[in-house]
Amino acid sequence: MPVPLIDKKVFWKLFRSYIPGFQITNENQEIIYSIFRYFLQMPDFNEYGVIKNKAGLDKGLLVYGDYGVGKSTLFDAIHSIGKAIFKHTGSTQLWFPRISTVDMLTRYYEAQRDSTSNFKLEDYYRGKLYLDDLGKEDKAYNREEIIGKLLFERHRRSLKTYVTTNDNPSAIAARYGNHIGDRLPEMFNIIKWEGKSWRE
Ligand SMILES: Nc1ncnc2c1ncn2[C@@H]1O[C@H](COP(=O)(O)OP(=O)(O)OP(=O)(O)O)[C@@H](O)[C@H]1O
Ligand SMILES: [Mg+2]
Numbered sequence: 001m002p003v004p005l006i007d008k009k010v011f012w013k014l015f016r017s018y019i020p021g022f023q024i025t026n027e028n029q030e031i032i033y034s035i036f037r038y039f040l041q042m043p044d045f046n047e048y049g050v051i052k053n054k055a056g057l058d059k060g061l062l063v064y065g066d067y068g069v070g071k072s073t074l075f076d077a078i079h080s081i082g083k084a085i086f087k088h089t090g091s092t093q094l095w096f097p098r099i100s101t102v103d104m105l106t107r108y109y110e111a112q113r114d115s116t117s118n119f120k121l122e123d124y125y126r127g128k129l130y131l132d133d134l135g136k137e138d139k140a141y142n143r144e145e146i147i148g149k150l151l152f153e154r155h156r157r158s159l160k161t162y163v164t165t166n167d168n169p170s171a172i173a174a175r176y177g178n179h180i181g182d183r184l185p186e187m188f189n190i191i192k193w194e195g196k197s198w199r200e
Contacts, residue, residue, distance in 0.1 A: 006085060006093050008040050014081045022073060027195050032074065035061065038189065039078060039094055046189070053185040060128075060161040062188035064168055068197025071164040072132050079130060096128035096162065101137040101147050108146055121146065125153045134165035135175060148176030155183045163188065 015036075024032055030048040037045035038061060046055035063071050075098070082094030104124075111117035137147060154161050165172070169190060173181020184190065 003091055003093070005041055006039075006091060008036075010085075011036065011040060011081065011094075014084060015077060018080050019073065019077045022070065022077070028070065028193070031063075031191060031193050032070075034191070035063070035074065035078075041093070050191050051189045052192075053188075053190050055189050058158075058160075059186070060159075060163070060188050061191065062163045062165070062169070062184065063191045063193055064163075064165045064172075065193035066195055066197065067166060068199040069193050069195040070198060071193060075130055075132065075162060075164055096130050096160075098130040098132065099124075100132040101134055104131075104150075105137045105146060121150065124150055125157060126159065128160045128162070129154070130162040130164075132164050134163045135167040135172065136165075139175075145176050148180050151176065151180055151187070152183075155187045161187065168192075 031050050034045055034048055034050045037047075038057065041057055043057065045057065063075075065071070078094060079096065079098045082096060085091055085093070086095040107117070107119040108121060111119040131147070131150075134147065140146065151161070167175070169181065169184050172184065
């Protein structure tokens with residue numbers, strides 16, 4: 001039997017209770033509603049046209065743009081809602097682990113020094129994943145770009161990845177290489193989120 005989709009009213013109620021102070025304005029509403037529609041698996045999720053490449057529910061999301069517009073707050077809220085729904089119903093529709101690229105690299109290098117660490121990059125080569133602050137992690141210079149490798153492996157396995165970042169697709173390609181840049185449009189629904197920072 002197919003698992004029923006999360007009801008949009010249930011989602012909205014949870015969203016409001018998790019971040020009641022989060023304001024939806026004329027500037028951000030089309031982006032926020034498109035992201036909600038994507039997670040609710042509505043086939044017309046790109047009705048507002050915020051995704052300029054070929055939109056698809058089978059791809060992940062790459063949300064890039066200005067500082068402080070609410071990218072991480074929005075995805076953290078969806079992450080928490082997904083966890084709550086999973087606990088109550090067992091539905092994994094909105095369930096995904098989250099990690100920032102900075103934390104991931106810290107744990108990756110820690111694991112190389114500390115034999116008791118249970119961190120393995122390969123553990124992230126499965127399932128869904130939300131990666132915050134792509135490009136904020138230290139540059140690898142002569143070493144391998146771990147996050148580039150992660151993106152490559154996840155693309156190879158057709159896994160859904162959600163990314164929030166300040167870097168535009170060209171900057172991502174410049175850092176991790178054209179083999180990554182070339183894969184971005186088929187891996188992600190790409191959304192540019194501009195606006196002024198909510199940070200005081
Ligand atoms: N729509 C909103 N209404 C009220 N407060 C908001 C809204 N969006 C963001 N904020 C607040 O602004 C601050 C910055 O938001 P957030 O960290 O989500 O931005 P960001 O887009 O991830 O920024 P960065 O690109 O720098 O990581 C947070 O304290 C958040 O609570
Ligand atoms: Mg952020």
